[in-house]
Amino acid sequence: MRIARWCRITPSSVVVDGKAVSVEGTGSLLLKDLYRKFIGDYPKFFKMDTLCRLGVAGAALLDSPGEPREDRAVLIFSASGPLCNDTHYQKTISEEDYFPSPSLFVYTLANIVTGEISIRNHWKGDTSAFVIPGFDAGEIVASTLSCLADPVTRSAICGWAECSGDDSFDLLMVLAARDEGGLPFDAETLDYLYGRTYQEP
């Protein structure tokens, strides 16, 4: 199993395959800039919570939507899940101002991010969302390899997508594939890539 492509997104930087991507703004503005540069035709992006925007933007850096395919899995790991959106939703159900927002409510599940990535890209393979205590390269690799053990799945978009605020997020996403070149898909490599937030000189 190899890493065909990888990307790293923080509130102030974007790296794809080791090369810095020029972006304008930081935090939520950075995600909007990624939308303009790499997505551009999907207004639903702006209805998503920050975790989903982060995941969809990351996937857009690694691959483009094409024909529907069932051999591509999506696995996302995070510590906070949709907690950031949950706090926004909670404000709409306070006793003083009780107007529950349907559009916020739909993003209060941890696995919505995998669904949004799959829908946008027409990927119909397995999807899984894991809430774990912190970034754990070994867990990401083990779970992804387990998913890829079935005879149908040939590649997976997987990685760490953590969002603790609209301007505070952290993503390492890789395209792991059975038969493509690239870096080895193992815990040591993911740990190394997780530390790469800038282009090496």
Next chain:
Amino acid sequence: MEELIKNLKLQVIDALNLEGMTPDDIDNDAPLFGDGGLGLDSIDVLELIVLLERNYGIKLSNPAQGKAVFASIATMAAYIAENRKK
């Protein structure tokens, strides 16, 4: 009515996160749902129901009304003008 329509458009843009859109981009009579309009979805209509209640004190309790009320900005504004409680 003109002021109501303008405010309503701003509220719809804000409530539905219609990024980059201004009131001038929304035709008063264009369909809100389906082709040729804003292309809103079922979650959006729920958000519009909340908007009516929050901003105008209107509770849309009869689902059958929804299709006519939310046909366009013009139909929404007319319904609001007739039924608003605040």
